[in-house]
Amino acid sequence: MENYRYTAKDEKGKSVYGMMKARNEVDLQAKLKAQGQFLVDIKGDTKKRGSFKKMRSDKLADFSRNLGKLLKAGVTLVRALRIVAEDEAIKPAEKKTFDQLQKEVRSGTPFSDAVANQGDTFPLLFLNMIRRAENTGGLDTICDQMAEYYDKEYRLQQKVKSAMVYPKILTVLIIGVVAIIMGFVIPQFKTLFDQMESLPVSTTILLAISNFVKNRWYVIIFVAFVLYMAIRILKTFPAIRMLFARLELHAPVFGKLKKVIYTARFSRTLSSLYSAGIPIVTCLTIAKTTIGNAYIEKQFDDMIANVRSGATLSEGIGKIDGFVKKLSSTIGVGEETGALDSMLTSIADQMDYDSEMATQRLVALLEPAMIVIMAVVVGFVIISVITPIYGSYQAISNSAD
Numbered sequence: 553m554e555n556y557r558y559t560a561k562d563e564k565g566k567s568v569y570g571m572m573k574a575r576n577e578v579d580l581q582a583k584l585k586a587q588g589q590f591l592v593d594i595k596g597d598t599k600k601r602g603s604f605k606k607m608r609s610d611k612l613a614d615f616s617r618n619l620g621k622l623l624k625a626g627v628t629l630v631r632a633l634r635i636v637a638e639d640e641a642i643k644p645a646e647k648k649t650f651d652q653l654q655k656e657v658r659s660g661t662p663f664s665d666a667v668a669n670q671g672d673t674f675p676l677l678f679l680n681m682i683r684r685a686e687n688t689g690g691l692d693t694i695c696d697q698m699a700e701y702y703d704k705e706y707r708l709q710q711k712v713k714s715a716m717v718y719p720k721i722l723t724v725l726i727i728g729v730v731a732i733i734m735g736f737v738i739p740q741f742k743t744l745f746d747q748m749e750s751l752p753v754s755t756t757i758l759l760a761i762s763n764f765v766k767n768r769w770y771v772i773i774f775v776a777f778v779l780y781m782a783i784r785i786l787k788t789f790p791a792i793r794m795l796f797a798r799l800e801l802h803a804p805v806f807g808k809l810k811k812v813i814y815t816a817r818f819s820r821t822l823s824s825l826y827s828a829g830i831p832i833v834t835c836l837t838i839a840k841t842t843i844g845n846a847y848i849e850k851q852f853d854d855m856i857a858n859v860r861s862g863a864t865l866s867e868g869i870g871k872i873d874g875f876v877k878k879l880s881s882t883i884g885v886g887e888e889t890g891a892l893d894s895m896l897t898s899i900a901d902q903m904d905y906d907s908e909m910a911t912q913r914l915v916a917l918l919e920p921a922m923i924v925i926m927a928v929v930v931g932f933v934i935i936s937v938i939t940p941i942y943g944s945y946q947a948i949s950n951s952a953d
Contacts, residue, residue: 556580557668557676560589562833569683570837571676588860605645606672609709613702615650616678620695629691630658649673662686676838677701677821684828694828701824704904708816711908715915722922726929731765733933738762741937751940758936790846797847801874805914810845812910815875816903818843823896833860848874865892879903 558580560568568589574580581591607615615636622632636642637650649670656666664683667674678698685694739762745751751759765772786792801807801814821842825835833856840852855868866884869875879899886895 557679558584558591560584560591562589568834568837569676569680570834571841587857607646607649607674609702609706611642611646612675612678613699613706615646616695616702617699620692620699623692623695629663630654633657663691676841677825680825680830680834680838681828684830688829697824697828701820704820705817708813708904708907712813712911715911719915719918719922722919722926726922726926729926730929733930734762734765735769738933738937739766745940748940748944752936752943754932754936755940758933794847794850797845798873800845801847805917809907809910809914811874811876812903812907814843814845814848815879816900816907818848818875819879819896819903820900823893823900826896827893832865836865843874845874848872876903876906 556574557571558569560570562568572580572583574583584591618636618639619632622635623629627635633650633654637647637654642650652670653663653666656669657663661669664679664686667679667682681694681698682691685691738758742759742762745755745759787796800810803810818839821839822835825838826832830838836852836856836859840849843849851872851874855872859865859868864884864887866880866887869883870877870880882895882899882902883892886892889895
């Protein structure tokens, strides 16, 4: 299955832009026809066309912000792109992309087509927002909106990463402490324990683990590597990848956080697209690609078909397994009051806040839990070492008496 960017016409003759996985162009046409759309143009396989790396959220925010400021100041698009490309702070790969954009726009290619020609460098959301701006005007305003959108996305990503730094450090520390104790400390007591007639069960287990770690450490590394590669290979199969994506949403502790993050990402994207005046079906088609979970994305095929047939957006969202219930209820209020635009913006901001709070709560739970785990491990080692030594001392004292 390959990724294709396409231009299609719906039943009303409106242009629809999107990305879809298909085996080939014939398969793509069949899938679009099933959705009531007719293929007009196809740019080709994005994997083959994409000679540039996907641009990070913070870089997209900087690009959108700088371009918007220049356009507001009355600078032409070609000159604005040249000024952005001349920024000494950007990396060579980004400069190459911006130079290519400038070259294509100067030759008469619409800006949106030039963006699409960069493969996967720019997200589908960015492309469609630019297309909308070309049709309705206000490219500078759209650039400002995209800068704010990608700023929020990047801040959320960084907050999640930063919050998980300490738990990761504790995990490495626990593994390191266990490895040192089992590989270097416990073997120092082996000679002493060998002289004892009997050992407690805990000490016997400890010695067995220590002996394995010291003499078969390469087996542990090999098994870990095999498991890691096996998981990566399994994830290449669609059914297995879907299973992992579903398990991610229902995993203890982490599942709830993932749901909130995916809901925040989707609601923010949907809000940006809908506020730009893009039809709701097109909004959903684009927004689903930004979620980051294959299981949730798969459910959108039926949901979009239902919305196209007349079902309300809130009903469709409410049936998606992977979003928090607050999203569908808030959208329902927006549909009832005719203020869907403002309600989408409201729920997007609320989900951003909820995701930050959920991350903080998770870290607050993980930190003491991991400290307890470390304490249990160290305590087990101390008890296993001290118990036989104390038992021997008691035996010597009793025999002396």
